Amino acid sequence: MRVLSLALGLATSLWLPLNSAVAEGASLDLTTRLALFQSAFPEAILGHAANVLVMRDGTEITIDDGQVKSHAEALKGADIEDMLSQIYPLGRCYTGAPPAKNFDPGRIRNDAFFKSLYGADARAVSADMEPVGWFNTSVAFSRRHGAAAALARVARDLSSPTQDEAKFLNTLGGTFNWRVISGTKRLSAHSFGVAIDVNPKHSTYWRWSGGTPGNVPSYQNKVPHSIVEAFERHGFIWGGKWYHYDTMHFEYRPDLIAIGRQAEALGCVD
Ligand SMILES: [Zn+2]
Numbered sequence: 001m002r003v004l005s006l007a008l009g010l011a012t013s014l015w016l017p018l019n020s021a022v023a024e025g026a027s028l029d030l031t032t033r034l035a036l037f038q039s040a041f042p043e044a045i046l047g048h049a050a051n052v053l054v055m056r057d058g059t060e061i062t063i064d065d066g067q068v069k070s071h072a073e074a075l076k077g078a079d080i081e082d083m084l085s086q087i088y089p090l091g092r093c094y095t096g097a098p099p100a101k102n103f104d105p106g107r108i109r110n111d112a113f114f115k116s117l118y119g120a121d122a123r124a125v126s127a128d129m130e131p132v133g134w135f136n137t138s139v140a141f142s143r144r145h146g147a148a149a150a151l152a153r154v155a156r157d158l159s160s161p162t163q164d165e166a167k168f169l170n171t172l173g174g175t176f177n178w179r180v181i182s183g184t185k186r187l188s189a190h191s192f193g194v195a196i197d198v199n200p201k202h203s204t205y206w207r208w209s210g211g212t213p214g215n216v217p218s219y220q221n222k223v224p225h226s227i228v229e230a231f232e233r234h235g236f237i238w239g240g241k242w243y244h245y246d247t248m249h250f251e252y253r254p255d256l257i258a259i260g261r262q263a264e265a266l267g268c269v270d
Pocket of ligand 1: 190196197248
């Protein structure tokens with residue numbers, strides 16, 4: 001426990017000077033990423049000691065297993081370091097160009113971490129869901145760690161949509177669904193009640209284009225950037241910034257948004 005409190009103290013002291021003292025162009029090393037990651041989930045993460053992330057519910061997760069992984073291997077068996085390895089591009093760091101091969105920031109997830117955050121099975125996740133008003137309907141979202149409150153803020157920001165925005169927002173693809181990702185054994189973010197799909201009819205998805213894992217031929221998107229920015233403002237990432245694109249998909253990831261904002265402040269480091 002003493003080691004843990006030392007690590008916690010270190011993380012806190014790293015967090016404080018970030019905005020003021022870190023020079024433009026400095027890299028965002030793992031220690032800095034961990035401090036930002038931890039600060040996004042203060043009620044869930046107790047701290048880290050040596051190479052282990054310690055959750056308040058007692059879950060312990062390896063931070064870096066030391067293995068060199070291909071992208072496919074990282075998706076299948078992610079540690080925390082893998083999960084934070086790609087920086088989600090925000091603001092001036094996002095050009096709108098098709099993402100580079102296998103650049104999927106946020107798609108690499110550690111299941112144990114998400115189970116600790118939102119519930120280990122469908123019943124546990126469901127127990128902490130609440131309805132969030134969404135135009136003329138409501139959707140179920142996890143209330144844990146500020147997710148449902150953040151979605152409510154997105155709905156407020158988009159409450160007077162243009163005609164082009166409205167067609168993506170009036171009909172949804174869904175939110176909570178305990179399921180594996182198509183073609184894999186990995187749990188989808190929808191399993192944890194923290195993802196929302198806008199209208200699939202107007203969206204594009206890498207598998208629908210005939211892509212295969214690691215080989216996606218043609219990036220396409222029709223989702224207006226104003227919708228993307230409204231979600232990002234409140235802690236959500238967008239699947240349209242992935243090489244394996246999923247343009248209907250938005251997912252509550254305040255950790256990756258915090259790291260992305262810091263990267264932008266430092267001059268778009270990676
Ligand atoms: Zn989705």
